Amino acid sequence: MATNKKRKNLNVLITCVIIASFLLMSGCVDSEEEATTTNELTVGISTDVNNWYLSQFPDGDGRFVWSQVYETLVRLDTDLNIEPGLAESWETPDNGTTWIFHLRENVYFHDGTPLNADAVVFSYSEDSYVKKMGALRALKSVEAVDDTTVKFVMAKQMSLPFYLTHVAWPIMSPSCVDAEGNFISPIGTGPFKFEDQVTDQEIILVRNDDYWGEKYVLDSVIFKVIPEATTRVMALETGEIDMAIKLPEYDVSRLEEEDDIEVYRTLTTFTDFLQFNCNNGVFEDKEVRKAVAYTIDTEEMVDTVLEGIGMAAQGRAFTPTMMYSNPDLELYEPDVEKAKEILADDGWSDSDNDGILDKDGKPLTVTLIVGKGVWASRHTAMAEAIQGSLNEIGMDVDIQVLESAAITSLENDGDFDMLLRTGYFVWGPYPRHFFVHQSTSPYSHYNNSEYDVLANAADSTVDEDKQQELYYQLQEMVLEELPAFYLVHEEKIVAANSYVKGYEITAEDPWLNLNGVYIENEQ
Amino acid sequence: MLKYISKRIFLVFFVILGVTIVTFCTMHFAPGDPEEVIAIARYGEDLTQEQIDWVKVTEGFDAPVYIQYMKWLDHVLRLDLGQSLVTSDDVLEEITIRFPATMLLAFSSLIISLTIAIPAGIIVAIKKNAIIGQFFMTGSLIGVSIPNFWLGLLLIWLFAYTLHLLPSYGYGGISHLILPAVTLGTSMAAITTRLTRSSMLDVLNQEYIVTAKAKGLDNRTIILKHALKNAMLPIITFAGMQLGFLLGGSVIVETIFAWPGIGKLLVDSIYARDFSMVQGCVLIIGVTFALTNLAVDIAYAFLDPRIRYE
Numbered sequence: 126m127a128t129n130k131k132r133k134n135l136n137v138l139i140t141c142v143i144i145a146s147f148l149l150m151s152g153c154v155d156s157e158e159e160a161t162t163t164n165e166l167t168v169g170i171s172t173d174v175n176n177w178y179l180s181q182f183p184d185g186d187g188r189f190v191w192s193q194v195y196e197t198l199v200r201l202d203t204d205l206n207i208e209p210g211l212a213e214s215w216e217t218p219d220n221g222t223t224w225i226f227h228l229r230e231n232v233y234f235h236d237g238t239p240l241n242a243d244a245v246v247f248s249y250s251e252d253s254y255v256k257k258m259g260a261l262r263a264l265k266s267v268e269a270v271d272d273t274t275v276k277f278v279m280a281k282q283m284s285l286p287f288y289l290t291h292v293a294w295p296i297m298s299p300s301c302v303d304a305e306g307n308f309i310s311p312i313g314t315g316p317f318k319f320e321d322q323v324t325d326q327e328i329i330l331v332r333n334d335d336y337w338g339e340k341y342v343l344d345s346v347i348f349k350v351i352p353e354a355t356t357r358v359m360a361l362e363t364g365e366i367d368m369a370i371k372l373p374e375y376d377v378s379r380l381e382e383e384d385d386i387e388v389y390r391t392l393t394t395f396t397d398f399l400q401f402n403c404n405n406g407v408f409e410d411k412e413v414r415k416a417v418a419y420t421i422d423t424e425e426m427v428d429t430v431l432e433g434i435g436m437a438a439q440g441r442a443f444t445p446t447m448m449y450s451n452p453d454l455e456l457y458e459p460d461v462e463k464a465k466e467i468l469a470d471d472g473w474s475d476s477d478n479d480g481i482l483d484k485d486g487k488p489l490t491v492t493l494i495v496g497k498g499v500w501a502s503r504h505t506a507m508a509e510a511i512q513g514s515l516n517e518i519g520m521d522v523d524i525q526v527l528e529s530a531a532i533t534s535l536e537n538d539g540d541f542d543m544l545l546r547t548g549y550f551v552w553g554p555y556p557r558h559f560f561v562h563q564s565t566s567p568y569s570h571y572n573n574s575e576y577d578v579l580a581n582a583a584d585s586t587v588d589e590d591k592q593q594e595l596y597y598q599l600q601e602m603v604l605e606e607l608p609a610f611y612l613v614h615e616e617k618i619v620a621a622n623s624y625v626k627g628y629e630i631t632a633e634d635p636w637l638n639l640n641g642v643y644i645e646n647e648q
Numbered sequence: 649m650l651k652y653i654s655k656r657i658f659l660v661f662f663v664i665l666g667v668t669i670v671t672f673c674t675m676h677f678a679p680g681d682p683e684e685v686i687a688i689a690r691y692g693e694d695l696t697q698e699q700i701d702w703v704k705v706t707e708g709f710d711a712p713v714y715i716q717y718m719k720w721l722d723h724v725l726r727l728d729l730g731q732s733l734v735t736s737d738d739v740l741e742e743i744t745i746r747f748p749a750t751m752l753l754a755f756s757s758l759i760i761s762l763t764i765a766i767p768a769g770i771i772v773a774i775k776k777n778a779i780i781g782q783f784f785m786t787g788s789l790i791g792v793s794i795p796n797f798w799l800g801l802l803l804i805w806l807f808a809y810t811l812h813l814l815p816s817y818g819y820g821g822i823s824h825l826i827l828p829a830v831t832l833g834t835s836m837a838a839i840t841t842r843l844t845r846s847s848m849l850d851v852l853n854q855e856y857i858v859t860a861k862a863k864g865l866d867n868r869t870i871i872l873k874h875a876l877k878n879a880m881l882p883i884i885t886f887a888g889m890q891l892g893f894l895l896g897g898s899v900i901v902e903t904i905f906a907w908p909g910i911g912k913l914l915v916d917s918i919y920a921r922d923f924s925m926v927q928g929c930v931l932i933i934g935v936t937f938a939l940t941n942l943a944v945d946i947a948y949a950f951l952d953p954r955i956r957y958e
Binding site: 175176180181182184254257258259260262293323324325326349350351352353355356359360362363365497528529530531532533534535537548549550557567568 | 678679680681682684685688689690691692693694695696697699700702734735736737742745746801804805808809812815816817818819903904905906908912913919921
């Protein structure tokens with residue numbers, strides 16, 4: 126018995142020692158990390174950079190990292206105004222078909238090779254994914270006129286500089302690849318150089334001391350890959366990361382109340398929209414689409430479902446901060462009675478008293494497709510709010526949450542009624558998004574030749590006043606015709622610990638501006 | 649013994665072949681056009697139909713499914729798992745980068761699970777009605793019912809956010825391993841505890857235990873030496889299966905703790921219709937699963953001398 130007791134005591138002792146040593150170990154790790162954080166920023170992102178080369182589109186949060194290493198010919202400031210990037214100036218001698226860009230002089234890539242016209246030609250070679258996209262279909266050729274001048278020739282007139290602002294279309298050094306054309310390492314002109322990457326864990330960038338622009342304060346930036354948003358928030362609160370990008374709406378009010386955390390918010394260029402299948406089903410009838418637009422109260426949606434994050438769109442396709450956003454649109458004011466009237470005038474009535482309207486024996490039952498992608502958490506809640514609102518006017522909504530491949534399959538077959546989406550063809554402040562409803566687009570479910578012509582005309586007009594007039598018309602048309610009902614202008618959320626100073630949030634989404642950012646020493 | 653093992657390995661080969669065929673067919677008959685999903689992943693949403701058709705032809709999606717499978721098999725037999733359809737990275741390399749993390753997490757959580765479950769199961773079996781027995785039974789019921797994602801977040805909240813003892817995410821030292829391993833380990837322990845209990849109860853009712861008691865052996869020796877050894881067989885089988893599943897990765901725990909394992913890679917690849925990556929992952933997971941089970945069968949012979957493989 127006595128020996129048994131002794132053994133028990135020994136067990137307790139051993140357990141205590143093990144726990145204590147774990148605590149010590151974790152303590153050591155923490156203090157080590159703190160000692161080196163002086164001029165190093167750690168940013169939590171949700172996806173790894175799975176590609177560094179121009180042959181493929183960098184998806185997810187990888188673009189935030191690209192925008193530190195690579196730069197574009199033309200770029201946007203924090204408020205979406207266009208400004209010179211690697212190109213100092215540009216002109217079009219023939220009103221939009223030919224564009225000549227004059228490159229900035231004395232700019233060097235990270236490996237010391239100079240930025241010249243050949244690098245631009247290389248970045249638009251046949252290998253580049255840009256050449257495979259719809260946006261630059263009209264690009265006929267890119268040639269070097271001399272060392273610092275590049276000529277882009279298009280098949281039609283278009284406002285090319287706006288397109289070249291996209292952070293995923295940067296200029297890369299031809300030394301990114303070996304003699305056989307195989308990619309070696311990312312070499313750009315940006316403020317940070319690529320140092321190291323550990324798959325699915327972290328990407329380390331160090332300051333480019335030969336940067337042509339204003340010098341950055343940070344010595345290095347470490348991007349940590351943390352897929353789960355809740356974990357990202359907790360890692361920010363424990364100080365394991367200094368900054369977190371793309372946080373869920375429901376965490377914002379709590380974080381804003383914390384003293385040592387700063388929450389940055391701004392309207393982005395993305396808007397959530399409810400796309401109708403106008404080619405078949407009940408929404409072929411414009412009156413039914415109108416009834417939906419009058420029923421959904423987008424202001425209430427922002428206030429309740431999204432906890433005040435975002436801006437009610439009331440049908441407006443573009444955030445007011447975007448170029449050519451029409452300020453005089455007559456937006457939809459929610460009016461359920463009017464919606465009911467519209468449906469009654471259109472011949473819908475509840476003949477079997479089941480609460481759901483019907484017409485010619487067919488009930489007003491529709492499907493609403495929601496994707497499982499990055500916007501899923503917001504979209505699912507919004508879809509449920511829409512379902513509740515539409516029930517009030519006698520429309521029965523069946524929500525289906527599906528993965529993207531299943532959605533494309535339903536889309537191709539036209540086997541759905543409504544789709545909840547965000548973005549699509551978003552090009553900085555430029556309204557390229559209108560092409561999504563053009564009948565030739567793979568995502569379009571609207572067929573109107575007048576709209577198709579107008580969208581093409583607006584895109585291939587270079588004169589700013591004329592272009593503005595055409596885009597104003599398009600916005601009015603979208604509001605009146607309702608190929609989609611625009612719900613909420615997205616607000617982007619970045620949160621950082623309060624010792625991170627000098628950060629300015631940017632409206633252009635995949636861009637993270639770290640110019641002027643520094644870590645304030647706590648001592 | 650050797651004859652038995654070689655026979656089993658021969659069978660494993662057919663099992664793996666079957667698994668890859670089923671996966672290949674399921675992936676190809678899943679809704680949606682793979683060429684469109686892959687084209688969007690490669691070139692962005694702003695696409696033209698010609699581009700989608702081009703992907704279809706270059707990736708051979710226009711050929712019948714069995715031809716596509718034969719092509720894949722042909723490469724695999726030459727030890728080439730191919731390249732990812734989305735990122736063009738080498739499939740084998742991508743898997744080998746992540747496999748050590750998966751193995752580490754799998755073995756640690758299995759050890760945690762067994763260290764909790766076996767003692768708990770024994771206590772529950774011998775002290776059926778005592779408070780401690782009830783306590784462990786309720787504990788295992790709660791353990792089965794708590795979803796992993798909730799337990800994981802709760803542990804992060806407690807140990808990282810509130811107590812600042814452990815890191816909340818990532819892969820690295822032992823401190824990073826504790827939370828994910830405990831999350832997975834405790835939920836598995838719950839089921840193993842119940843299994844240990846019923847297995848122990850079976851054995852304790854057998855006649856040789858009565859004989860041992862009659863011989864005057866003390867309780868400790870009877871339970872640990874005579875009963876437990878015989879009760880271990882089903883537990884080992886079950887632990888082997890659990891290890892097999894764990895080696896396939898755990899998507900939820902990997903996502904919450906930003907653990908760079910194979911499970912999230914597989915699920916992301918399924919969504920992206922990255923056929924070559926999915927096939928590669930399934931092949932590797934299938935092989936480890938089959939080999940783990942083989943190892944369990946061999947372990948039987950050592951545990952129970954009555955079992956002979958002829």
